[in-house]
Amino acid sequence: PLHVLVSRVDRRIHSSRIISHVWSTPLPDKALYRLTPAVLLASPSFCLQTVAAGNSTVHSVVSAMEICGSYGRSPHARHGFYHRAPLATPAELEAHFEQNHGYGAHRAREALRHVVAGSRSPMETVVVLLFTLPVELGGCALPTPALNARLEIPPDLQRAIMKPYVVVDLCWHDQRIILEYDSYLWHSSTLAVDSDSTRNEGLRDQGWMVRSVTAGMLANDDMRHHLVARVTERFGVRLPADQSFEALQHDLVEELLAC
Numbered sequence: 001p002l003h004v005l006v007s008r009v010d011r012r013i014h015s016s017r018i019i020s021h022v023w024s025t026p027l028p029d030k031a032l033y034r035l036t037p038a039v040l041l042a043s044p045s046f047c048l049q050t051v052a053a054g055n056s057t058v059h060s061v062v063s064a065m066e067i068c069g070s071y072g073r074s075p076h077a078r079h080g081f082y083h084r085a086p087l088a089t090p091a092e093l094e095a096h097f098e099q100n101h102g103y104g105a106h107r108a109r110e111a112l113r114h115v116v117a118g119s120r121s122p123m124e125t126v127v128v129l130l131f132t133l134p135v136e137l138g139g140c141a142l143p144t145p146a147l148n149a150r151l152e153i154p155p156d157l158q159r160a161i162m163k164p165y166v167v168v169d170l171c172w173h174d175q176r177i178i179l180e181y182d183s184y185l186w187h188s189s190t191l192a193v194d195s196d197s198t199r200n201e202g203l204r205d206q207g208w209m210v211r212s213v214t215a216g217m218l219a220n221d222d223m224r225h226h227l228v229a230r231v232t233e234r235f236g237v238r239l240p241a242d243q244s245f246e247a248l249q250h251d252l253v254e255e256l257l258a259c
Contacts, residue, residue, distance in 0.1 A: 005042070005050075021050065028100045044087040045096045045108075052111060053104025058137060058252065060111035062125060062259040064093065069119035079183075081122055090115045118147040123181050124169055126256040127213055130224075130249075131170075131179075131231065138252030140232055140239060145170040145179075157202035161195050166203070175234045178203060178210045209234065218253050221246065 001019045006012055012020035031046040042050065044067045052060040066073065067088050071081045090112055097109045114133055119125045128147065133139025149171045158164055170179040180200075200210045211230065217223040225246070232239060239245060 023050070023103075025103050028102050028105070030096070045093055045100075048093065048108050048111070049097075049100070049102070049104040051104075052107035055107075056255070057107060057110055057114075058129070058133070058255050059259055060107055061114045061129060061133070062256065064090075064108070064111050064115045065119050065125040065129070066122070067093070068115055068117040069125065071119070071121050073122065083120070086117065090117055116144050116147060120148055120169075121181070122259075123183070123215060126215075126218065126253075127170060127179060127181055129256055130218065130228075130253060133252065135239065135245070138245070138248040138250075140228060140237065142232070142235060142237065143172065145172050145177075149173075151203070153199075153202060154206070157199070160202065161199050166199055168203075171208075172235075176208045177231060177234055178208050179231070180210065180212050182212045182214050215257065219257060221250055224249075224253065 001015075001017050003019050003021060004013065005023050006020050007022070007024060009022055012022065014020075028046065028049065030043055031049075032040040033043055035041050048060065048064055048067060051063040055063075068086050068090055070083055070086055072084050073081045093115075094109070094112050097105050097112065100108075114129070116128050116132060119128060124147070128145065129139065131140045131142045132144055133141070135141050147170060148167055151166050151168060151171070153163075153166055168178045169181050171177060180196075182196075200212075203210050209230070211227060213227065217227060228239070228249075
């Protein structure tokens with residue numbers, strides 16, 4: 001369906017193809033872009049503000065990560081998203097919301113505190129936020145990792161995988177930790193599996209801890225607990241060891257996967 005904005009409840013359109021959203025307060029500066037003389041589009045900052053106005057902080061962070069990432073969700077895309085250039089930087093959004101105090105702006109500012117720019121997929125965003133969001137939200141509160149980082153590799157590994165360097169999804173250089181999101185769809189060929197296995201073993205030989213992550217692992221409490229424990233151990237971080245935190249992290253992952 002097409003989502004449209006109206007100024008009053010009595011202007012809502014009732015249709016299976018159109019969903020109306022009421023925004024009765026004044027529009028912020030630079031809220032709209034003109035697509036045609038008759039059609040206006042919400043700007044990235046206004047998209048974030050409208051999302052933040054009616055959703056949780058976690059949901060708002062996910063939306064901000066998409067705006068600042070190099071992917072866009074679409075039901076028409078083969079894998080549910082497509083690659084594109086980032087629509088804005090965190091600094092640009094932060095500057096906008098310094099002057100914007102309208103409906104939803106406070107939560108947008110709160111969400112921007114947790115944004116990591118450069119994510120290339122929805123699941124990459126999920127993995128990043130699980131490990132970086134604060135403990136009170138169910139996250140691990142770890143430092144921001146490098147996303148899609150280029151790592152130099154020795155000549156013998158270059159020859160083995162026929163690449164001069166490798167690019168990894170997430171890494172913490174100081175702790176020598178790499179997390180790779182493994183999609184069930186994108187790692188199906190035997191050549192890709194063999195190349196990834198050779199690459200990962202080569203990185204482990206260089207002292208890296210390389211961990212693969214799947215959506216199923218994150219959704220499984222025991223598997224996720226094992227992964228989180230191995231990563232946080234390298235940081236010397238101890239998360240709360242009680243059922244209330246386990247439930248909080250379970251709910252966080254469930255919300256992240258549902259966004």
